[in-house]
Amino acid sequence: MNASRHRSMLLAVTGTALALSLTACQDASGTKSSSKAAPSAPAASSPAATGTSGVTDATGSAGSTGSKASAGSTDTSAGSSGTTGKQAAASTPVCTAADVRVTAARQDGPPYTHIVLTAKNTTRHSCRLTGFPHIQFVESHKQDVAAVAKSKPTAPVVLTAGAPAYALVKLSNGGVDENNEPVSAFSVMLEGDSEVITVAAPGSEGIAVDPEKALTGYWTPELRNGADDF
The missing domain is CATH 1.20.5 (Single alpha-helices involved in coiled-coils or other helix-helix interfaces)
Structure with missing residues (x-):
């Protein structure tokens, strides 16, 4: 129990x-x-x-x-x-002598101290016009005409088909005591191209040029209302 x-x-x-x-x-x-x-x-x-x-x-x-x-x-x-x-x-390719036609016309009236060069794109494609025209007016003066820096455009000059560009060129100071020479035709070369373009001088009697006083502006899409005057 x-x-x-x-x-x-x-x-x-x-x-x-x-x-x-x-x-x-x-x-x-x-x-x-x-x-x-x-x-x-x-x-x-x-x-x-x-x-x-x-x-x-x-x-x-x-x-x-x-x-x-x-x-x-x-x-x-x-x-x-x-x-x-x-x-x-x-x-855009640089313009060559084969791409443009260069002509010259007088600017203003007597004394004819300036001419305007026109470079017109004659192709069906665009090309780029650089610098300024390399000009020689007379055989006795082989140096290219000096360029005026203030006329240089700020933007590249691209020419579409048929478009022109311009360059103002000074021939002389218009004085009677200058060493002017008669010119009926002169040579132009485009920057970047070695081919020489022969340009007929405007007027039936040609132009009078003092090679020591001559100046050229840069190529621009237009003459800029006195901005290129020199």
Whole structure:
């Protein structure tokens, strides 16, 4: 009887200890699961609560990459539009004697101290007229006529098919004591081309030239209302 009661008490104690152990395990596992779940909640709510998407755009991640790319492309197009004219001019071939027809006409009335050279593109393609006409009026004066720097245009002179360019040329100072020589024709060379163009002097009696006083302007798309006067 005593042995039976002792066994029953032992079983009761053992059962109680087992129940307490299971309860402790369940509490521990519950604590672990809640500790794992705690960080996930802020992570899920962080973009909306803290404005992470705005920060992402500002720091140049996925949201702002498109924005920066479009801005960059806009800058590139703006830069290219600013240089397109120069690039196009640089790629245009230089005019040669075969591309243009050069003629001369008097400017103003007596004394005829200036003439205007016209170079007209006679081809079906564009060409670039650079520098100034290299002029020699008389055989005794082999040096090219000096150019006037102030007449140099700021932009390249590109002649489309049929388009002209002009150069003002000073013959003399118009004085009676100058060493003028009669000229019925003279030679012109284009910059970048070695072929000599023979140009007939205007007027039935030709022109009077003082080689020491002669000057030429640069090729320009137009005579610029006195800006090229010299």
